[in-house]
Amino acid sequence: MQDIVQTIQSLGFSQYEAKAYLSLVRQGTASAYQVSKESGIPRARIYEILKGLEEKGIVMKEERNEAIHYSSLPVDVFLESLQTRWNHTYQSLSHTLKYLEKTEPVEDNRVMTLKGESHILAFCRTLLKKAEKRVVISLWDKMYENLEQELKDTECDLKGIVFQKENPLSGLDTHRKTKYVENVGENKWFILSIDAREMIYGPALEERETAFYTDDPVHIYLLENYIWHDVLVNRLVKKEKDDIENWISNERDIFFQDK
Template sequence: MLQRFGYSQYESKVYETLATSEQAMDATTIVKYSGVPKAKIYEVLSRLAEKGIILDAISGKKRTYAALPIQVVIDKLTREFEQDITELRTSVVRRNYGDDQVWSLKSQSSIAAYCKEMIAGAQQSIVVSMWADEFAGYADNLELKEQEGVQVEALVIGTDSVNVKLSKLHFLTPAEGTAHMERFTLVVIDGKQVLCAGMEDGSWQAIRTQAQPFVKFFTEFFYHDVALAKISLKYVDELLQDDEMRSLLMRLRY
């Protein structure tokens, strides 16, 4: 029960035994129902008492124990977690070491959280390219940054019905025959750092770097896509009627 919150297996077993009992127990009874070895029981009870999630009292010649109500423990753990988060935020001092490493990042939720952190820290410019359903999760953040004076330019893939107000917003609707297109996310911040993410074997993976050759490459890649979107929108019928041009367009990312 409590192991996921940093408690040991024995501590979790003892607390669960006491929490599910209708009356206080002595150490011998706790050993019987919890399965914790007798040689360890007093050590475990002492730690739980110090952590403030069990009560103890002298009853006759025996010391008995009872669990704090589960809701009280939940409130306690919640407060401690929030305090730990606050300390973590304030304890890390950021330093700029001119990082040109290429870092890898996995997990869609981690990548999304990192993208939002990058966007929140932008001071001058933001360039983003995302599919429409993913872009919707960043729309409010991007609108806010533009209101703060940051230059924001976005390319949305898949639909032009996104509800967002940005000065520079481009759309690319994939042409028929490009259903194989893979998911893709690109974020460039202040012309100094880039995060590029895509699908590999069904899982999201990303790279993040401040190395300028990569930043410049992916920025140009973004404007390549914007140009492609504009050309496709204006001349799509003519281009797709030409077999050679159609074949060439199908070899591009979109």
């Protein structure tokens, strides 16, 4: 008998619900007291259990001679209702699972750490070969020299800025000579972005052989705009008076100064 109880439970019923239904199947029609006694369900719970089964349409309640009696839904009807419900669930689940199976999973955008100079340079060269439309860079002299041949070979639109390097490739600006650039020391960096979909950035490799790869659109948007800001300021300063350079240098010192 325990096996049939467990089987009914597997269909979504509680243990007490399964026992109450089986008790009524055996007895035909019975009072709550009789169901409680025959099934072993505590009397304190029997009315709650029978009411729940009634609401599910599994148990029917009727009044006889001013007494309440319960009877089970006929077994054939019960089984038919289960089959109908199962078929509906099966069809719905089958459709959903098959749709998901055909749909390629959407990967989360990544930010990955790259280690080792040769590995990082190889990754940069691979990205440059993959580029289809646009390459955006911000490179200091040594990193530019490492990637110069691949930059020459690309047929994409080349944009960005290069530090401490005269006469870079067409499309690239040379950053003006400033006190900040001359004294930046170890705080150099590089940014390489292709087609606004993949990017590698990090500190100068001669200082720290670590970089970061990302295909996250927010990272790419922010860093490409950072490069554009650098290019824009560089072009504007060239058009203005000489003393603006001192003003920019002073304003930068104030901005990054701790109070």
